[in-house]
Amino acid sequence: MKVTITKQCMGDRNCNELCAEVFQYDEDQLLSTVKFDVIPKHLESIVRQAAHECGAQAIIIEE
Secondary structure, eight states: OEEEEOTTOOOOOHHHHHOTTTEEEETTTTEEEESOSSOOGGGHHHHHHHHHHOTTOOEEEEO
């Protein structure tokens, strides 16, 4: 699984709070970023939850 965050990100940091192992906040760009090129298997379900809960629909998952 690969994950990207689009420019639609509102910077509300919900994904960071839900899964800090994968998402981090970039203070310069004022949006969240993804720490991995490929998401570790054990974190895939929480990343799916973060994408589902993203109010801006800015988290894009590629299987």
